[in-house]
Amino acid sequence: MPSRFHRLAAALTAAVLAAPALAAGPASSDPAAPVAALYAAEKAGRPALAEPSRRAAALTRSLAALWTKAEAAARRNGDAVVDFDVVTNSQGAEIKSYALKVERRDAARASVVATIDPGDWIRASPQENRIRYALLRQAGRWRIDEVAGVAGTTPWSLRDMLERALRAP
Numbered sequence: 001m002p003s004r005f006h007r008l009a010a011a012l013t014a015a016v017l018a019a020p021a022l023a024a025g026p027a028s029s030d031p032a033a034p035v036a037a038l039y040a041a042e043k044a045g046r047p048a049l050a051e052p053s054r055r056a057a058a059l060t061r062s063l064a065a066l067w068t069k070a071e072a073a074a075r076r077n078g079d080a081v082v083d084f085d086v087v088t089n090s091q092g093a094e095i096k097s098y099a100l101k102v103e104r105r106d107a108a109r110a111s112v113v114a115t116i117d118p119g120d121w122i123r124a125s126p127q128e129n130r131i132r133y134a135l136l137r138q139a140g141r142w143r144i145d146e147v148a149g150v151a152g153t154t155p156w157s158l159r160d161m162l163e164r165a166l167r168a169p
Contacts (some may be wrong), residue, residue: 031150032100034058036107047085059144063158077168079168089150090133092120093118095118098115104140109136110134110135111134124152126144
């Protein structure tokens with residue numbers, strides 16, 4: 001029989017794991033909430049976009065489905081469809097801090113820019129610390145429909161990467 005401590009630990013673990021989804025839940029009218037949930041999960045060492053089950057809570061249905069299809073195609077070819085963390089725009093940077101700014105918003109769409117401080121992580125350009133999120137209102141919630149940034153001087157788009165992976169031979 002589980003002890004009181006184990007039941008409490010299990011309840012706390014469940015609450016912590018649910019926090020990113022709850023932060024972006026139906027009651028939130030703030031389009032930055034799902035982006036903030038991504039960075040909170042990242043800072044807690046649980047990247048929210050690393051697992052398909054957690055992606056579904058943050059992304060639009062179309063982007064989550066596209067990512068799942070592209071991953072399946074890439075696995076068949078022995079490739080990785082996304083070989084970096086789009087939330088940090090890196091392969092291993094830790095987020096020291098971040099700031100979010102809602103740049104545009106209407107009833108159905110929003111644009112949020114995250115400016116991250118990766119601490120001692122060396123960047124080719126300060127622009128690499130700015131990640132743009134396009135959000136759509138879906139089933140009463142804000143969900144991420146696109147993530148974009150710059151690597152060096154080369155712009156990247158998550159949706160474009162996933163679509164290219166599906167077109168690859």
